[in-house]
Amino acid sequence: MRILHTMLRVGDLEKSLDFYTRVVGMKLLRREEFPDGKFTLAFVGFGPESTHTALELTYNWGTSRYELGTAYGHVALGVSDIHATVKAIRDAGGKVVREPGPMKHGTTVIAFVEDPDGYRVELIQQGT
Structure with a gap:
C-alpha cells in the first residue's frame, strides 16, 4: 500500500499549474476534462505516478476561491x-x-x- 495522491481544490488552474511546474519544478503528469461534471483534474509531481506520489489539482469550473479552513496544514x-x-x-x-x-x-x-x-x-x- 502507498499514498497515490493528495487533492487540492484550486481557483485558477493555470496559475496553480504555473506555480507547481515552473516555480516549484514539478511536471504536469496528466490533465483530464470532465465537461458533464464541470471540472478539470490536473496531476503534477516529480516522477511517474506508478512510482511517485502526485498532487491532484481540482478545478471546479466557475469556482474561483475556497475557504482553506483550520484543518489543512501543508x-x-x-x-x-x-x-x-x-x-x-x-x-x-x-x-x-x-x-x-x-x-x-x-x-x-x-x-x-x-x-x-x-x-x-x-x-x-x-x-x-
Missing part, C-alpha cells in the same frame, strides 16, 4: 539545498512566507512558500 517537499530552492522560488515569483531556518523546538531546517490559493508548501532540508 504539503511537504524534501529539498537538497533549501536556500537555493527558496531563492529560485522567489526569483520565479513565488511567495515565501517563512525563510529557511530551524523549526521551532527542533533543528530540522524548514521554509514555507504559498501557492496562488494560499496553500502552504513546506520545504524541508534533506541530508547535510
Whole structure:
C-alpha cells in the first residue's frame, strides 16, 4: 500500500499549474476534462505516478476561491539545498512566507512558500 495522491481544490488552474511546474519544478503528469461534471483534474509531481506520489489539482469550473479552513496544514517537499530552492522560488515569483531556518523546538531546517490559493508548501532540508 502507498499514498497515490493528495487533492487540492484550486481557483485558477493555470496559475496553480504555473506555480507547481515552473516555480516549484514539478511536471504536469496528466490533465483530464470532465465537461458533464464541470471540472478539470490536473496531476503534477516529480516522477511517474506508478512510482511517485502526485498532487491532484481540482478545478471546479466557475469556482474561483475556497475557504482553506483550520484543518489543512501543508504539503511537504524534501529539498537538497533549501536556500537555493527558496531563492529560485522567489526569483520565479513565488511567495515565501517563512525563510529557511530551524523549526521551532527542533533543528530540522524548514521554509514555507504559498501557492496562488494560499496553500502552504513546506520545504524541508534533506541530508547535510
